[in-house]
Amino acid sequence: MSEFLKILENEVQLVALAFMSAVYVLRLLWMFRFKAPQDFSYGVGSSKVGVAYSMMNVAMPWAMESVRRNWSFYFQFVIFHLGVVAAISATFIIPYWPQLFDVKVVVWIFQITLAAAFFVGILRLIRRISKPALRLISTPDDYFSLILMTSFFASGVFAVPNKHTAGEWPLIIFFAMTTFFLIYVPFSKISHYLYYPFTRYFLGKLMGHRGVFPRKRGGEKPAGLDNEKALTK
Amino acid sequence: MIEKSINIEDVLSLPLDPKEQKKAVEEKVPCVAEGRLKVYDPNTNNVKKFLELLQSRLNRSVVGSMTACVHCGMCSEVCHYVLARPHDPTMVPAYKGDQIRRIFKKHFDWTGRIIPWWVHAGSPKNDEDMNRLKNIVFGTCTGCRRCTLNCPMGVDTAILVRLTRGLLTELGIVPEGVFVVSKDQWETGNQMGVTEDEYLETLEWMSEEVGEEIGDPTFKIHVDKEDCDFMYTINPREVKYDPRSIGHAAKIFYAAGESWTMPRWGWDMTNFGLFSGDDKLGAFVAKNLYEAAKKLRAKRIVISECGHGYRSTRWEGYNWAKYSQDISSESVLVTLIRYISQGRIKVDPSKNSLPVTFHDSCNIARSGDLTEEPRWILKRVCTDFREMFPNRADNFCCTGGGGALSMVEYKPLRMEVAKIKAQQLIDTGAKQVCTICHNCVDGLGDLIRHYKLDMQVVQVLDLVANALVVPEKKEEK
Ligand code: SF4
Numbered sequence: 001m002s003e004f005l006k007i008l009e010n011e012v013q014l015v016a017l018a019f020m021s022a023v024y025v026l027r028l029l030w031m032f033r034f035k036a037p038q039d040f041s042y043g044v045g046s047s048k049v050g051v052a053y054s055m056m057n058v059a060m061p062w063a064m065e066s067v068r069r070n071w072s073f074y075f076q077f078v079i080f081h082l083g084v085v086a087a088i089s090a091t092f093i094i095p096y097w098p099q100l101f102d103v104k105v106v107v108w109i110f111q112i113t114l115a116a117a118f119f120v121g122i123l124r125l126i127r128r129i130s131k132p133a134l135r136l137i138s139t140p141d142d143y144f145s146l147i148l149m150t151s152f153f154a155s156g157v158f159a160v161p162n163k164h165t166a167g168e169w170p171l172i173i174f175f176a177m178t179t180f181f182l183i184y185v186p187f188s189k190i191s192h193y194l195y196y197p198f199t200r201y202f203l204g205k206l207m208g209h210r211g212v213f214p215r216k217r218g219g220e221k222p223a224g225l226d227n228e229k230a231l232t233k
Numbered sequence: 234m235i236e237k238s239i240n241i242e243d244v245l246s247l248p249l250d251p252k253e254q255k256k257a258v259e260e261k262v263p264c265v266a267e268g269r270l271k272v273y274d275p276n277t278n279n280v281k282k283f284l285e286l287l288q289s290r291l292n293r294s295v296v297g298s299m300t301a302c303v304h305c306g307m308c309s310e311v312c313h314y315v316l317a318r319p320h321d322p323t324m325v326p327a328y329k330g331d332q333i334r335r336i337f338k339k340h341f342d343w344t345g346r347i348i349p350w351w352v353h354a355g356s357p358k359n360d361e362d363m364n365r366l367k368n369i370v371f372g373t374c375t376g377c378r379r380c381t382l383n384c385p386m387g388v389d390t391a392i393l394v395r396l397t398r399g400l401l402t403e404l405g406i407v408p409e410g411v412f413v414v415s416k417d418q419w420e421t422g423n424q425m426g427v428t429e430d431e432y433l434e435t436l437e438w439m440s441e442e443v444g445e446e447i448g449d450p451t452f453k454i455h456v457d458k459e460d461c462d463f464m465y466t467i468n469p470r471e472v473k474y475d476p477r478s479i480g481h482a483a484k485i486f487y488a489a490g491e492s493w494t495m496p497r498w499g500w501d502m503t504n505f506g507l508f509s510g511d512d513k514l515g516a517f518v519a520k521n522l523y524e525a526a527k528k529l530r531a532k533r534i535v536i537s538e539c540g541h542g543y544r545s546t547r548w549e550g551y552n553w554a555k556y557s558q559d560i561s562s563e564s565v566l567v568t569l570i571r572y573i574s575q576g577r578i579k580v581d582p583s584k585n586s587l588p589v590t591f592h593d594s595c596n597i598a599r600s601g602d603l604t605e606e607p608r609w610i611l612k613r614v615c616t617d618f619r620e621m622f623p624n625r626a627d628n629f630c631c632t633g634g635g636g637a638l639s640m641v642e643y644k645p646l647r648m649e650v651a652k653i654k655a656q657q658l659i660d661t662g663a664k665q666v667c668t669i670c671h672n673c674v675d676g677l678g679d680l681i682r683h684y685k686l687d688m689q690v691v692q693v694l695d696l697v698a699n700a701l702v703v704p705e706k707k708e709e710k
């Protein structure tokens with residue numbers, strides 16, 4: 001392995017990771033500067049249950065009509081995010097646990113996941129460009145982030161075999177992209193996962209308190225029917 | 234149900250009409266003179282004020298919804314405006330949310346401050362831009378929260394829309410109807426400008442009617458009676474246009490041998506602050522009611538049928554007023570369930586034999602907690618109850634929500650998007666649509682007339698009162 005690649009895989013990554021973490025800490029501090037809303041009403045449900053339900057929403061595709069109307073979108077979502085997990089894991093496995101990629105099956109699993117995520121990325125791009133409504137709301141950051149992720153998956157397909165002897169370019173490209181990612185992500189929409197817990201927490205807390213979450217499907221006991229809890233507090 | 238689609242530019246370019254505002258200034262209407270209700274001032278820097286107000290209104294939950302949208306477009310699958318106008322991308326909830334989000338990004342977010350074009354950050358330049366913003370948030374969204382529950386990120390677009398409405402209300406950049414109703418509620422404590430005399434006369438009239446019906450001339454709707462089991466609060470529409478619903482409630486309470494009263498002041502459980510985004514008005518109205526209950530030492534507050542009224546009184550009002558709830562409050566539906574289940578009233582479902590379906594009000598199903606309660610009652614007071622699909626928290630707005638009924642300038646668009654609800658109603662094959670909201674009664678009534686549906690709107694109290702087996706003279710507590 002060349003000295004350049006070695007530094008790129010290690011020191012450069014660590015510095016970039018430290019930068020991203022620092023920016024995220026600042027970002028979280030910024031979020032916490034805003035006051036959390038307070039509820040002064042008696043609840044009929046549990047905020048905690050509501051929060052748990054809201055957080056689990058991602059694993060309950062049937063709970064949202066928008067997904068029920070478009071199941072393929074949910075599968076795309078799962079594949080795309082599995083690709084993200086695979087790509088991020090690869091950035092740690094290659095420098096710190098390279099033996100894992102000596103196992104052919106593991107490499108294939110990673111390659112298939114990344115390739116599938118790549119195709120989903122292309123599909124998402126086509127959808128974003130071809131649907132007028134999505135075109136209207138899409139920003140340059142939306143396009144750039146999607147293209148970046150999709151290319152990252154593609155570069156990952158070639159990087160995970162981790163074969164320096166066959167030429168270092170796939171690894172150099174993969175790690176150069178990782179570095180760029182770590183620096184760019186906190187300023188882009190890709191950092192949505194940082195905000196996800198906030199939005200889902202507050203929505204879950206509110207809806208749980210009011211008994212809207214967990215969603216009712218029919219057959220639940222109505223308030224007023226010996227359910228004195230609902231009448232008082 | 235093919236309708237000519239209206240040109241959205243005609244809606245978005247509707248000018249501000251401050252006629253009523255000017256009149257209120259000339260007449261020195263107290264809420265305006267004292268600055269509780271703001272009027273439009275073309276000579277002030279409204280953009281600057283808007284930004285200052287925005288800064289003061291941000292909380293962590295709102296900031297989450299400002300930052301978390303990934304522009305995935307999932308919300309476009311569920312908004313009735315989009316479903317009715319699929320050709321019009323400006324109907325997408327994320328687009329409506331983006332109108333305030335872009336301002337937030339430009340002034341409060343890192344990337345938006347440094348490279349605004351990269352994230353479509355931007356600021357309104359002048360009052361004309363703010364007027365356009367007004368037409369988007371008041372004219373193209375009923376705040377139904379359907380998109381909220383269907384956003385994978387948990388972004389609450391409806392809350393962003395309400396926040397924006399509230400900022401514009403503080404600048405007087407609002408539809409005329411919003412100003413007029415807000416003024417009425419500030420001045421008279423109720424949305425329809427009902428005077429105390431009108432209110433008391435209506436209660437007297439209803440007392441006589443009910444007394445006659447039940448054969449008890451001594452029957453009386455008590456006003457300001459202390460130490461009752463509950464204080465009953467209503468929608469001013471009941472006084473103005475539908476007093477029989479007060480009569481229905483009174484008849485049922487009589488049959489149940491209830492101890493109840495209505496307050497002289499603080500009886501309006503509706504709250505235009507929810508629609509205008511004006512938390513101060515919201516707090517004023519809600520507090521009137523909570524304090525009335527306290528003064529009368531009522532054990533409970535019972536809220537008559539109204540979607541936004543229930544949401545405002547039962548949930549939001551306490552937060553707007555920063556008033557720690559000290560008395561239980563419940564919907565009249567819960568009261569009715571108690572009566573029926575405890576045998577305090579007897580009902581005969583054969584009196585309601587027409588096929589009836591139920592429309593869930595957005596403010597109750599998605600922002601409140603009552604979905605099973607009306608169904609439980611309807612199945613006991615009607616012989617042919619038919620479910621509407623989708624239902625409960627997935628139901629579609631009556632299209633009259635969000636204060637839309639007071640904004641006549643947006644009615645053509647409202648009627649166009651109502652075709653989604655109209656189709657839902659037709660598919661049930663029912664002859665009656667029951668709702669627990671006076672606002673929905675008007676919203677559904679409008680679309681039933683517009684689409685010439687063979688259907689009538691009723692409320693739960695109507696059906697229960699109709700099915701009620703009136704007992705022999707009962708001792709009222
Ligand atoms: S569904 Fe949510 S995240 Fe997706 S575009 Fe709509 S508001 Fe944004």
Ligand code: SF4
Pocket residue numbers: 311312313314325326329373374375376377378379380381390391
């Ligand atoms: S709140 Fe309702 S009307 Fe408004 S954008 Fe969302 S789905 Fe559409």
